Amino acid sequence: MKSLLAPLDQIADFDEIVDVRTPLEFAEDHIPGATNAPVLSNEERVIIGTMYKQVSPFEATRLGAAMVSRNIAAHLETTFADRPRNWRPLIYCWRGGKRSESMTTWFNLIGWRARQLEGGYKTYRRDVVELLDTLPQRFRYIVLAGHTGSGKTRLLNALAGAHAQTLDLEALAAHRGSILGMLPNQRQPSQKAFDTALVGALRGFDTEQPVFVEAESRRIGTIALPVSLTEQIHRGTCVRVETERDERIRLLLQDYAHLFDNRALFKSQLARLVELHGRARVGEWHTLIDEDRRVELFEQLIDLHYDPAYARSTGKHFAKLPESLRFALRPTDADLHEQACALLAQLR
Numbered sequence: 001m002k003s004l005l006a007p008l009d010q011i012a013d014f015d016e017i018v019d020v021r022t023p024l025e026f027a028e029d030h031i032p033g034a035t036n037a038p039v040l041s042n043e044e045r046v047i048i049g050t051m052y053k054q055v056s057p058f059e060a061t062r063l064g065a066a067m068v069s070r071n072i073a074a075h076l077e078t079t080f081a082d083r084p085r086n087w088r089p090l091i092y093c094w095r096g097g098k099r100s101e102s103m104t105t106w107f108n109l110i111g112w113r114a115r116q117l118e119g120g121y122k123t124y125r126r127d128v129v130e131l132l133d134t135l136p137q138r139f140r141y142i143v144l145a146g147h148t149g150s151g152k153t154r155l156l157n158a159l160a161g162a163h164a165q166t167l168d169l170e171a172l173a174a175h176r177g178s179i180l181g182m183l184p185n186q187r188q189p190s191q192k193a194f195d196t197a198l199v200g201a202l203r204g205f206d207t208e209q210p211v212f213v214e215a216e217s218r219r220i221g222t223i224a225l226p227v228s229l230t231e232q233i234h235r236g237t238c239v240r241v242e243t244e245r246d247e248r249i250r251l252l253l254q255d256y257a258h259l260f261d262n263r264a265l266f267k268s269q270l271a272r273l274v275e276l277h278g279r280a281r282v283g284e285w286h287t288l289i290d291e292d293r294r295v296e297l298f299e300q301l302i303d304l305h306y307d308p309a310y311a312r313s314t315g316k317h318f319a320k321l322p323e324s325l326r327f328a329l330r331p332t333d334a335d336l337h338e339q340a341c342a343l344l345a346q347l348r
Contacts, residue, residue, distance in 0.1 A: 006118060008123050011090060014088050014089060018035050019034040022042045044064075092124070096122075131202075143318065151247075164212055191222075241329050285297060
């Protein structure tokens with residue numbers, strides 16, 4: 001079967017990439033653009049794995065073969081029913097084993113020029129990890145630094161609209177990065193899926209142009225940034241985004257209004273700050289939530305939590321911050337595009 005194997009560097013030669021792993025495996029991470037056509041369901045894979053350990057490898061393989069055959073037949077009648085005669089798919093499973101080998105064999109018997117990814121998803125994942133170590137070092141970063149609520153994300157989006165290269169790590173991580181950073185009705189991706197998306201973003205950049213990025217800590221919610229990227233960002237040229245306090249509160253009231261839709265969750269998030277601020281102060285914040293005193297709450301969070309945290313962390317990690325360009329921003333104004341263009345003009 002060696003002649004049916006294809007290395008990872010030939011991936012672009014195929015018409016379609018087919019991931020035959022379970023839906024759960026696919027959801028955790030997959031090669032971008034791949035079609036999920038599982039040869040074992042989530043439940044079937046558990047059954048086979050248990051039988052392999054508790055009964056015998058032979059019985060597990062026999063039953064697994066029957067399941068795989070039925071599922072491939074179903075995909076031939078549905079998922080792949082309209083594929084042309086000259087279709088050339090690349091098929092992969094976890095490590096280039098029996099699951100992808102089975103589908104590759106059947107597809108070639110039909111007449112399609114199918115190949116099996118050598119080493120499977122494990123090979124792809126190893127390549128992603130290696131790229132995360134090397135890709136970030138190819139770019140020059142301009143870091144938007146500023147207090148929570150200063151509008152860095154809005155400025156970053158406006159810069160993208162002005163055709164600057166931007167890396168929105170919080171969008172990739174589906175999290176705003178702070179203690180209250182969970183996005184409404186949106187779960188964070190797995191670490192592996194984030195890594196895949198990050199590699200895709202970095203691969204799309206021009207090394208001759210700077211990459212704008214927000215100042216971030218090493219973690220964004222549950223997601224950890226690669227060490228290489230974090231180090232490069234910390235060495236980057238900084239722009240100190242400065243926003244009036246009233247404007248910051250107005251922005252926070254807009255961006256975090258959804259927190260008041262689930263006040264129990266809101267209070268549970270703030271409760272994580274008890275060790276830092278004490279039960280009495282966090283209890284006062286809970287009272288402000290119950291009484292819907294939103295402006296007072298965010299005033300206190302800015303003065304007592306966010307700004308002191310910024311002072312502790314940003315100066316320590318960003319060596320070029322003292323010499324940075326200061327940029328006054330009005331993030332809730334309608335002329336954000338013009339403000340972004342003005343910043344680009346100052347940086348030329």
